[in-house]
Amino acid sequence: MNEQLKSLLALQEIEILIDHLQESLDALTRRFDAIDGEVASARKTLEDEKSALGEMRKAYRAMESDVQAVQARLQKSEAALRSVKTNREYQSLLKEIDDHKNRVWSMEDAMLEHLEAIEKADAAMKGKEEACRRFEIKAQEEKAELALEREDMEKQLERMQQNRREISERIPRDLADKYRLIKGRVGSMAVALVKDAVCRGCYLNIPPQMYNELQQRDDIAYCPHCQRMIYWTKEETLFEAAPLRAKGA
Ligand SMILES: [Zn+2]
Secondary structure (H helix, E strand, O other), X not given: OOHHHHHHHHHHHHHHHHHHHHHXXXXXXXXXXXXXXXHHHHHXXXXXXXXXXXXXXXXXXXXXXXXXXXXXXXXXXXXXXXXXXXXXXXXXXXXXXHHHHHHHHHHXXXXXXXXXXXXXXXXXXXXXXXXXXXXXXXHHHHHHXXXXXXXXXXXXXXXXXXXXXHHHHOOXXXXXXXXXXXXXXXXXXXXXXXXXXXXXXXXXXXXXHHHHHHHHOOOOEEOOOOOOEEEOOOOOOOOOOOOOOOOOO
């Protein structure tokens, strides 16, 4: 196999590895950012529930002052009872006092119920705060792990890019340009193996005459169907067996 072809295949291999690693790195970054969002949303839920509890307490204090107002009216009516002149006035005041008392009782019942609901929500809140705290700790731990992983990946990526630059330097400019052009058109694999007269890029048969020439000549040809660079080799397992093997891994 000619040296240029070897270099092109090495370039293709390292570029595929770089793309894969970059995808993993992007996925990791997305996960890293999603964690912050999850924590913020858990905190927001907790804060919302806390403020709902605050509203319940506020409503209870309003009920307290309402009942105090009715109690004040009750006392006023009871005081008035001592200075009534007529029986009719007396009866009317008794009725008023009765109404006030009934009102106070039903208000106190409602307050008791409300208080129980507050106590229940308050007890649940402690559990929720603890759960939120644990969730935040777990999130921080995951972020720390991801950060280490990311650092590792970035170093690996840097080494691969250095490797790519070194390989690129061995490839003539015009050949590299052609490679780029084809790669831009077909995606990742610009150089394809031909095996049993089939281009492994497009899986179509190449003409027999061309296949014969490809086996005899040691230079780069182009697939008549997909226009990829094609090559033939006796070393069957060369890049097919382990196309994604990492350099130095
Ligand atoms: Zn092809």
